[in-house]
Amino acid sequence: MSDASALARAAAPDAPRARAFRAATDESPLVRWILVAVAVTGLLVLVGAPLFVVFSEALAQGWSAAAKSLSNRDARSAIRLTLTIAAIAVPLNAIFGIAAAWFITKFDFRGKAVLITLIDLPFSVSPVVAGLCIVLMFGANSAIGGWLVAHDLPIVFALPGIVLATLFVTFPFVARELIPVMIEQGRAEEEAALTLGASGWRIFRTVTLPNIRWALFYGVLLSNARAMGEFGAVAVVSGKIRGQTATMPITIEMLYNEYLSVAAFSMAAELTLLALVTLLLKAALEMRHADQLAAFRRH
Amino acid sequence: MHIEIDEIAKAFGATTALHPVSLAIPSGALVGLLGPSGSGKTTLLRILGGLEYPSSGRVLFDGRDATGLTVQERRAGFVFQSYALFRHMTVFDNIAYGLNARPRASRPPGAEIARRVTKLLDLIQLPEIGRRYPSQLSGGQRQRVALARALAIEPRMLLLDEPFGALDAKVRKELRQGLRHIHDETGLTTVFVTHDQDEAMELADLVVVMSMGRIEQIGKPADIRACPATAFVRDFITA
Numbered sequence: 001m002s003d004a005s006a007l008a009r010a011a012a013p014d015a016p017r018a019r020a021f022r023a024a025t026d027e028s029p030l031v032r033w034i035l036v037a038v039a040v041t042g043l044l045v046l047v048g049a050p051l052f053v054v055f056s057e058a059l060a061q062g063w064s065a066a067a068k069s070l071s072n073r074d075a076r077s078a079i080r081l082t083l084t085i086a087a088i089a090v091p092l093n094a095i096f097g098i099a100a101a102w103f104i105t106k107f108d109f110r111g112k113a114v115l116i117t118l119i120d121l122p123f124s125v126s127p128v129v130a131g132l133c134i135v136l137m138f139g140a141n142s143a144i145g146g147w148l149v150a151h152d153l154p155i156v157f158a159l160p161g162i163v164l165a166t167l168f169v170t171f172p173f174v175a176r177e178l179i180p181v182m183i184e185q186g187r188a189e190e191e192a193a194l195t196l197g198a199s200g201w202r203i204f205r206t207v208t209l210p211n212i213r214w215a216l217f218y219g220v221l222l223s224n225a226r227a228m229g230e231f232g233a234v235a236v237v238s239g240k241i242r243g244q245t246a247t248m249p250i251t252i253e254m255l256y257n258e259y260l261s262v263a264a265f266s267m268a269a270e271l272t273l274l275a276l277v278t279l280l281l282k283a284a285l286e287m288r289h290a291d292q293l294a295a296f297r298r299h
Numbered sequence: 300m301h302i303e304i305d306e307i308a309k310a311f312g313a314t315t316a317l318h319p320v321s322l323a324i325p326s327g328a329l330v331g332l333l334g335p336s337g338s339g340k341t342t343l344l345r346i347l348g349g350l351e352y353p354s355s356g357r358v359l360f361d362g363r364d365a366t367g368l369t370v371q372e373r374r375a376g377f378v379f380q381s382y383a384l385f386r387h388m389t390v391f392d393n394i395a396y397g398l399n400a401r402p403r404a405s406r407p408p409g410a411e412i413a414r415r416v417t418k419l420l421d422l423i424q425l426p427e428i429g430r431r432y433p434s435q436l437s438g439g440q441r442q443r444v445a446l447a448r449a450l451a452i453e454p455r456m457l458l459l460d461e462p463f464g465a466l467d468a469k470v471r472k473e474l475r476q477g478l479r480h481i482h483d484e485t486g487l488t489t490v491f492v493t494h495d496q497d498e499a500m501e502l503a504d505l506v507v508v509m510s511m512g513r514i515e516q517i518g519k520p521a522d523i524r525a526c527p528a529t530a531f532v533r534d535f536i537t538a
Contacts, residue, residue, distance in 0.1 A: 188383035194370040195377035196397035
């Protein structure tokens, strides 16, 4: 974008001529104006308005009512649970995602296409179905589930089940971000490091990881957002026990169904804020490392 | 180091990249593997460097069987076609990479590494660029940095894959002399791959002409010019 404005400034002295000779890829001012209007309207209606409603409803009875609804025991437990799930699921997903992307891009083997499709499976399967599968596999009525419950290690209606459901739903994010980047970069740098005598682990640390860190970062952010916001799969697995297995999205639904709109929207606003914080973090990092990002794209 | 290639063959699945080929490379020679694309020359080079394992045959370094050695154990300085510089590291760190990667016991101290990198930057006649990143260099500069990085590990041989492939004609000529100079200075056995017969004829002591996974002729440039062994060689060197 800064390039474009620099060009515009450079072209400024002969502006009258520039108007006569429009670049081939430029649209007419009218078309440009319409496109901008459509984009801005879409953003306002679909993103801006709901955000505004969430915060205005949350604060409908003032700050203290909102704060009070968030400070009771069940609300605090929901927030803690959601953050715990994200803290477990996101790092695990980062590791699985790196391993899957590494395996797919650095080796040639039969059945690669099948594996890529399998990684995408959570995108196409409804989260509710995924939740049901976990209940059927680990529920008290199944062989594994019965044994686990007997040994006081319940999976369904407990934290492990919610983590499993979240892992399933967020699995593709990191791998999907990494695979195209790693394919584009190829194996040449790793091979070069090999010929220079580096061991496999050293190559991963000093060559592979630095080259994929931005894609990894985006994948982690997306997967974190989804982990905190997941509803369907978690709703089936958690049993929605207040103060124990109710995550933030589930608590929001329960409060809303009970006509506790200030409490519901306060919780929703808090969840939205968590998402906005991750977005701000991303923007801040991008600004700080703008030169590095540009170097990566140019190369 | 004397290199001997003994009946090396390579197949990728159903396709044969190399029929059994044999070749002896005398110590300190500058050898050009010349041929069109698909002739198996890059495959042969990668087998020497240990990046590819042969389907059959042996490689001998100074008379010792080296076929099973890993890439790291071979200590071959390898210059890749697109240079494969580490894009997130400065030129200095790129060149120092091989020294830093050594096990602690044999790793030189920091000051010694810095001294060697500076010496290599002088050797490639780019003493001022240590702090730059690869994306800030011209194609010719990148090629020379890749060469310095390969030399930093004190290699036993130097292997170059189309070292001048991506450069314009003028830079190519300069770098050819640069490589000749570095070869004469270090005395390293050097093998380079090229599809450009001028380059092979001008630079190499010994030219190996390859086609379709076979060696067509091995000889000094003048001998190959004077009496091409096959119709293919005659066509290829006059093209």
